[in-house]
Amino acid sequence: MAADDYDVAVVGGGLVGVATAWGLAREGCRVVVLDEGDRAMRASRGNFALVWVQSKGLGLPEYAGWTIRSSNAWAGFAQTLKEETGLDVAFQRPGGFHLALSEKELEARANVLRRLHNQPGIVDYKTEILDRAQVAKMLPDIGSEVVGGSFCPLDGHVNSLRLFRTLHAAIKTRSVTYLPSHRVENITKEGGEFRLATEQGEIRAGKVALAAGNANMRLAPMVGLEAPMKPERGQIVVTERLRPFLNHPVVTLRQTDEGTVMIGDSKEESVDPAGLTIGVSATEAERAVRQFPLLANVNVVRTWSAIRVMTQDGFPIYDESETHPGAFTVCCHSGVTLAANHALTVAPMIARGALDKSLVAPFSARRFHVQAAG
Amino acid sequence: MYKRLDEAGTAVTITVDGRQIAARAGDTVAAALIAAGIAHCRTTPVSGAPRAPYCLMGVCFECLVTVDGIGSRQGCLVPVREGMAVETQVGKREAGR
Amino acid sequence: MTKASDLAPSYDLVVIGGGPAGLAAAALAARAGLATVLFDENPGVGGQIYRAIGFSPVKDRTILGEDYWAGAELAAEAKASGASIVTGATVWSLDPARLVGVSIAGQARLIQAGRVIIATGSLERPFPVSGWTLPGVMSAGGAQTALKAQGLVPSGRTVMAGGGPLLWLLAAQIMRAGGRLDAILDTMPRRNWLRALAHLPDFVLSPYFAKGLKLLREVRAKVRVIRTDRIEAVGGDRLREVVFTVGADERRMPADLLLLHQGVVPNVNLAIAAGVAHAWNERQLCFEPVLDGDFTSSVPGIAVAGDGAGIAGGTAAAERGRIAAIAAVRALRPAAAVPDLQTIRQRLQREEMGRAFLDWLNRPADSFRQPTGDTIVCRCEEVTARQVRDTADMGCEGPNQMKAFLRCGMGPCQGRLCGLTVTELIAAQRGTTPAEVGYYRLRPPVKPITLAELASLPIAEAERKAVER
Numbered sequence: 001m002a003a004d005d006y007d008v009a010v011v012g013g014g015l016v017g018v019a020t021a022w023g024l025a026r027e028g029c030r031v032v033v034l035d036e037g038d039r040a041m042r043a044s045r046g047n048f049a050l051v052w053v054q055s056k057g058l059g060l061p062e063y064a065g066w067t068i069r070s071s072n073a074w075a076g077f078a079q080t081l082k083e084e085t086g087l088d089v090a091f092q093r094p095g096g097f098h099l100a101l102s103e104k105e106l107e108a109r110a111n112v113l114r115r116l117h118n119q120p121g122i123v124d125y126k127t128e129i130l131d132r133a134q135v136a137k138m139l140p141d142i143g144s145e146v147v148g149g150s151f152c153p154l155d156g157h158v159n160s161l162r163l164f165r166t167l168h169a170a171i172k173t174r175s176v177t178y179l180p181s182h183r184v185e186n187i188t189k190e191g192g193e194f195r196l197a198t199e200q201g202e203i204r205a206g207k208v209a210l211a212a213g214n215a216n217m218r219l220a221p222m223v224g225l226e227a228p229m230k231p232e233r234g235q236i237v238v239t240e241r242l243r244p245f246l247n248h249p250v251v252t253l254r255q256t257d258e259g260t261v262m263i264g265d266s267k268e269e270s271v272d273p274a275g276l277t278i279g280v281s282a283t284e285a286e287r288a289v290r291q292f293p294l295l296a297n298v299n300v301v302r303t304w305s306a307i308r309v310m311t312q313d314g315f316p317i318y319d320e321s322e323t324h325p326g327a328f329t330v331c332c333h334s335g336v337t338l339a340a341n342h343a344l345t346v347a348p349m350i351a352r353g354a355l356d357k358s359l360v361a362p363f364s365a366r367r368f369h370v371q372a373a374g
Numbered sequence: 375m376y377k378r379l380d381e382a383g384t385a386v387t388i389t390v391d392g393r394q395i396a397a398r399a400g401d402t403v404a405a406a407l408i409a410a411g412i413a414h415c416r417t418t419p420v421s422g423a424p425r426a427p428y429c430l431m432g433v434c435f436e437c438l439v440t441v442d443g444i445g446s447r448q449g450c451l452v453p454v455r456e457g458m459a460v461e462t463q464v465g466k467r468e469a470g471r
Numbered sequence: 472m473t474k475a476s477d478l479a480p481s482y483d484l485v486v487i488g489g490g491p492a493g494l495a496a497a498a499l500a501a502r503a504g505l506a507t508v509l510f511d512e513n514p515g516v517g518g519q520i521y522r523a524i525g526f527s528p529v530k531d532r533t534i535l536g537e538d539y540w541a542g543a544e545l546a547a548e549a550k551a552s553g554a555s556i557v558t559g560a561t562v563w564s565l566d567p568a569r570l571v572g573v574s575i576a577g578q579a580r581l582i583q584a585g586r587v588i589i590a591t592g593s594l595e596r597p598f599p600v601s602g603w604t605l606p607g608v609m610s611a612g613g614a615q616t617a618l619k620a621q622g623l624v625p626s627g628r629t630v631m632a633g634g635g636p637l638l639w640l641l642a643a644q645i646m647r648a649g650g651r652l653d654a655i656l657d658t659m660p661r662r663n664w665l666r667a668l669a670h671l672p673d674f675v676l677s678p679y680f681a682k683g684l685k686l687l688r689e690v691r692a693k694v695r696v697i698r699t700d701r702i703e704a705v706g707g708d709r710l711r712e713v714v715f716t717v718g719a720d721e722r723r724m725p726a727d728l729l730l731l732h733q734g735v736v737p738n739v740n741l742a743i744a745a746g747v748a749h750a751w752n753e754r755q756l757c758f759e760p761v762l763d764g765d766f767t768s769s770v771p772g773i774a775v776a777g778d779g780a781g782i783a784g785g786t787a788a789a790e791r792g793r794i795a796a797i798a799a800v801r802a803l804r805p806a807a808a809v810p811d812l813q814t815i816r817q818r819l820q821r822e823e824m825g826r827a828f829l830d831w832l833n834r835p836a837d838s839f840r841q842p843t844g845d846t847i848v849c850r851c852e853e854v855t856a857r858q859v860r861d862t863a864d865m866g867c868e869g870p871n872q873m874k875a876f877l878r879c880g881m882g883p884c885q886g887r888l889c890g891l892t893v894t895e896l897i898a899a900q901r902g903t904t905p906a907e908v909g910y911y912r913l914r915p916p917v918k919p920i921t922l923a924e925l926a927s928l929p930i931a932e933a934e935r936k937a938v939e940r
Contacts, residue, residue: 038869038909045875105939141469165876168865178866239922240446240883241419241466252938258878259419259466263922266937274746276914278564278572278581279934286926287938294470296926299446299919301883375607375728376617377626379648380528398621400526402514405621413709414606420853424708426606428850430613431519432512432918433594433738435851435883446883446919450616451559453514 006032006177008350009196009205011184011219014044015160015335016309016342017211018167023347024209025174032203033171034182034196041273043213044335046306048236048264049160049256050249051337052096054127054152058115060315061122062362066341068125071154073340078158084173087166089158090257096155096249097139099146099291106148113150127152141245143293149250157249159257160336167339179203184212187222189324194223207326209350211342213309216317216331224323226365227331228312231271236264236304237284245294253288261295263288267308276305309333312368318346318360326353329365376408388458397454404430404437404449407460415439415449416463438463445471473557475578482508484799485571485584486554487562487741490518491542491785492777492792493590494549499796501554503807508582509549510560510573512918516549517542518592518777519612520785523620534647535619536640538682538785545789564915565589565745567770572915572928579924586772586799589742590792593735593778596757596835597892598633599842601703603731604850607710611732615641624650627727630713632702634659635734635833636683642690654695654724656702656715658733660836670828677825678786697722700838704729733835737779740885744913746770751906754830755782756840757891758910765798766791774798782830787822790815840892841899848896849889851882859893863900870894870911883919886911 010021013035024031036042053071057064071093078091100106110129116122131148138151171178182198187208189195194208208223210216216227241259249255252265266280281303289296309332311317316332328350332338349355384399390412397406404427407415414424416438427437430450437449440461445468449460482505486497489511497509509516517524521542529535549556557575564572569584595612602608611631617623624645629652631642638655645652674680690696699715705723706712712725736757739749748769749758759781766774774795777788794816797809842848842856854877862876870893873879879893880886886893890911898908916925 035866038871039912042872042875045871161875161878165862168867168876172865180866180868180872237922237925238881240919242469243466245469261469267940268937274912276566277934277937278566278570278915278928279930280937282925282928282930283935283938285922286930289922289926292469296923297444297471297921298467298469299883299921300916300925301885301919302881303914303916305914375625375627375629376623377650378528379534379618379622379624380530383528398528400523400528401621405617405623408617409621409623418853420851423604423853424606425604425850426709427609428613429595429610429888430616431594433884433887434610438883451512451514451561 006030006203006205008207008209009034009194009203010209010211011196012210012212013178013180014042014211014213015164015167015339016213016330016332018171019339019342020209020211020330020347020350021176022167022170022174023343024351025171025176027348027351029351032177032179032205034184034198034203035178035180036183037181041214041307043306043309044164045161046234046236046304047160047336048262049157049336050096050251050254051091051093051156051158052251052334053125053154054096054098054150055112055116057122058112059313060362061119063315064125065123067337068123068154069345070338070341071156073344074156077340077343081166081170085166085169087162087169089163089166091156091158093154093156094248095151095153096251097135097149097151098251099135099142099149101145101147101287101290103147109150125152125154138248139246141292141294143290145290155249157254158336163336163339184219187219189223194326207328207350207353209328209330211330214307216329220329223327224321225319225327225329227317227329228365228368230310230312231307232310233268233270233273233305234264234308235266235276235280235284236262237281237300238262238302238304239295240299240301242298250291253291261298271307273305273307276303309335316363317365318355318363319365320355328355375411378409386454386456388454388460390460391462401454402450403439403441403452403454403460406454407449417465419466422465440471443471473555473575475573475575475580478508478580478582479506481583482506483585483803484588485510485582486588486590488518488590488592488777489516489556489558490520490590490592490777491545491789492592493518493588494545494792495789496588496590496776496792496796497554497556498549498552499793499810500799501552503800503809504804505800507554509554509556510562511558512561513558515558516546516556519616521546522616527619528622529619534644536644539619561918562741563918563920565741567746569772574920574924577921577924579920579927581928585803587774588792588795588799589773589775589779590777591738591741591779593782594738594887595732596734596736597888598731598733598839599846599848599856599892600731600839601846602705604847605704605706605710606708607706607727608704608729608731611638611641611730614730615644618644618648624648625728626651628653628725629728629730630654630656630724630726631730632656632658633731633733634835635732636829637735638732639686639690642694643686646690646693652694653726654697655690657696657698658700658702658836658839659833663832663834667828667831670831674825674828678822679825679829700836733839734833735778735782736891737781738887739779739910740887740913740917742768742775742779743910744915744917745773747773747775749910751904752781754827756834766795767798783823783826787819790819790822794819841895842892848892849879849882851884852878854879856896859896860900863897868897868901869908870897873897874911880911885913885917
């Protein structure tokens, strides 16, 4: 491979990486995606597929605005992907719920929203607390223990596995080179180009975008960046396909366009993606049946467990390197929600060679030092 | 498609979509359907294609039927019982049944 | 009828599967004093080979053959041994700490095992030909189950296709029972003889040689056998005809029933979900667990016996079960008396002697394992061979990414009928090996359970906190 064959090497073939790669290719860049193999720790295969707004931004109000930007761009993003690949990722934004199974849970929920809304500079995203009767109007199958919940009209969801496939199909259509089993071991910059050492030889590119999830922690320091992460395990219970019964996604329970019901949102401190805690699945199931008793006899056909990509404060990291110009990090937990931003906003910045500070300055990893000093 | 070697054995009557079917004690639901010459027992939740029991050993999940109101039962693992109501499972299962 | 609530919270030994391996293991262990429970999801024990033993309505012993009735002794031994034998019990989970998730009549329990012997046996190798999802197409094993357990024999226009010992045995059984069999389409490539021949001397000395020859002669005397390298099941809402090629000719045969079979492979789902290491067996073209001489797996305290340990047949399965059980007894009650291990090993060796010949001779052709075009690979999710091949071309190099992209293996059968096909297709398309490609990652539940059953399980405080935050 000649030295200048790629304008950008994207490290990571998950949702963040391929969304970024697709966006770069649309800007006319020659792009290579370096990915791990089939057994990679891959959050993109275990996510919950929400395009979610409510609750985002407590502690970093700019994150709320960034999330809404992506949520608003999502419909167009999905449409473009459909035109390019013929695949429908089933994006819908019917508004979504948090459900409370006790007054205590509802009060805690209301508190979070109050603190979120009281932050200076926060955009109003119209999340409201609803009582049981109000919830029941929109979710007629709720169980007797549901006392209420919060609702945000901007919340939505997609078929995230189809999104993953669609983005891979889209980068292929746009002639992006996809190299699986190319785990990046080392990155150096020599003579104006980046050299990425992989298990299958060296790849060279003018720029590098680190979109390797939790592995950014290892990679970022190689190019003068940092990505402090704290991975955690999440488990999801998946049912057989059912006829449609649920018109709105709930943060812990959603019905996919294919009919299956996904139940999830656990957090455990583990980095073993093969492991599974049955008691956690049981808790998820128990709450699901209390929320929607008609699910009691439905069959669980699968469980997933995956390691969340999580920065130490939970917010995204977008950075460009001062010591290694041309190196960027694109790192976040919400690879589905923010996919539109990564493809349509972040990728063009990387293509131009500079991040737009007016949009992403709050997401620099430098914030961790400020916090440490404070 | 199939015949019984021996018509002896205790007769058990079940209904399939409301129609009475003569089964035998020792039949599973799937075997009773096959013996009765019922061509398919479900349609798929993906394309709606008709399917019939395939492996009869609990592996393939082609013989999913509704038994006494409960959907997605593996017909090859459920023994018949007098008066049992079996229904063809059409496409996706309905939550709550 | 044992209920889930009747089970003890823990047992010395949990045996999963009541075929020959499980029955022999449970009998030996219980007799040596281990508190032993055997779970089987079927209405009765016997596994596939001794299906419905003790209950079969087939009274004429010549129909199923003496090898079948030998199962009665194993079942009786297990029953008399003091082991708890629980049928209608589906094991849906096993973790590396030997916690066993089991459901009986809609009630789930978690049972702690001192040792576990997985004896979940084999299942038929996927036979993905065009139209194999049509009503009227069944696996030969399915037809054999209907014969053993319910005394049902094919009576319409019936065609069998494929190869392997079970196919020929079933053909003989159908004919003896007065059933109808119009033709056997033999799909085993003639060139298999080249690899098999080297192992012929061993096979001649094995107990299978005489039996096999007799069986072949018996079937060929009564049924037309046609060699073919392409089969298609054709029909709209059900099978109407079987289309196949003979040399350059395409032939069509009207049929009501097509029985497919091209050998059996280990049923690996539970063992893989438990974290047991598996390896590709190139001769048998399947994944099998990596085991030591006592059939102990890579997970301490978990053994895999019977055909689940690698295909060797029913008699070998029982011996393997005994060896695994002796290891369990020695670990938990070293002073207990057990049968002589060397004698059992010698019997096992004799049983396994002809296996290489049978494997090479009955090795299915690539075209019947690696379909093309619109042939369905994943029956549950209706994923085609073309989709799998195209997605491999897109850069997808493993079954787990494939599953995420196409949903193959995500249906209720959890990959049992597509796993090997998907692995082989990826390997073929990407120019690598199945060993390199690997298999689906599997997690509990390996058989579906209801949300209510899952919800009923004990939950520790930390586990609840992981969800309720």
